[in-house]
Amino acid sequence: MNSFTSAVNTPANTDNGAANAVVAPASCDDETDRRIPDSNAGAVFALDIGGTWIRAARLSPRGALEARSRRPMPKGQEGRGIIDACLQALGEVGAVGGRDSSSPDGVRLDVSVTGPVDPATGRLFTPPNTDSNLAGLDLGADLARSTGLDVRVDRDTNVAALGEHAFGAARGVANFVYMTVSTGVGGAVMLDGRLLRGVDGVAGEIGHISVDRVGPSCGCGRRGCLEAIASGPAIARRAGDLAEEGGPLHEILASGRALTGKDVDECAAAGDIAARLVLESAARAVASACVDMANAFNPELIVIGGGVAIAHPQWISRACECVAREALVPANRAGIVVPAQLGDDVSLVGAAFL
Secondary structure (H helix, E strand, C coil): CCEECCCCCCCCCCCCCCCCCCCCCCCCCCCCCCCCCCCCCCCEEEEEECCCEEEEEEECCCCCEEEEEEEECCCCCCHHHHHHHHHHHHHCCCCCCCCCCCCCCCCEEEEEECCCEECCCCEECCCCCCCHHHCCCEHHHHHHHHHCCEEEEEEHHHHHHHHHHHHCCCCCCCCEEEEEECCCEEEEEEECCEECCCCCCCCCCHHHCECCCCCCECCCCCECEHHHHHCHHHHHHHHHHHCCCCCHHHHHHHCCCCCCHHHHHHHHHCCCHHHHHHHHHHHHHHHHHHHHHHHHHCCCEEEEECHHHHCCHHHHHHHHHHHHHHCCCCCCCCCCEEECCCHHHHHHHHHCCC
16 A cells, blocks of 8 residues: 655664765775665665756665656646656656556665655655745655555655765764755754754754844844855855956846856856955855854764855865864864765665655
8 A cells, every 4th residue: 555654763774885886976986785674575766856857766675766757846836746857757767666556676766855854744744945836745654545555755854864874975984063054054963873853853054043133144144154155046146246446256247148057167267356255255164154053963974965055166175174272172083074975876875764
């Protein structure tokens, strides 16, 4: 019988095995397979539902990505349109089942979705950075009913943390913080081998910690949140606001083209003062947040992923230096901040460990 299964309180496997070559980081020398929990009888299907794409994959019981697909995230549609797009992507990777059908033994669907989401019910709250059509969507129950599979749902950053813990930078580490700096800024915390969830299951929203109370407005309604300073859209928006006439940024704006984060990087390299100020502010905010994470959670590692962070490796080294210099003893361990290793596949791989 199809069902939604709570993802809460699932302990992470803390052994030191590595993934096979399909999903393991290129630097991994240990080719020992790790078995996905509860997958002895069949494959696991994974969904990654983000603001731009819906991505689907089929994984073997040992964590190999056997097939993948993606479809654009429907814009301006009701919840049923999103479910239909998920089903189309799942069909392209061989997902079985149909409406009100029974789940084959050992086959399940694990889902990563932009938060906040209640992992106990699979119901979405109101995400600050996506269309309002996600708000209140009973994602877990709707997918279980439509696919005939057992379904588990969790926030994308929690899922990414599980992926990095199983196969990536935090492999075998029981106490770490995961932070992603990309279109948004989010996070997850693992303590003693378990994800920290909080009373409503939404703990870990690192992007909405205010690092500048008089800073720019955030989509959540507050000011100076880390996300409002360091995310890709925030960097482009702030650079546009500060662009000086005659500078490289101003020339792009005068052409009528919207700024991108890549534009800001290129303009900073060309000497644009506003671009440099905005990037410096973002780097400083990320470093400050890492110090706070070290003090609050005393992790062994702080793993930073996301396209914006990975494009600025100097932010990670700067955060390391700030933690060593500013965090309380003994949480100020050297080399604590490290880059994530799994890239774009992190949520597909991590979903299999819900």
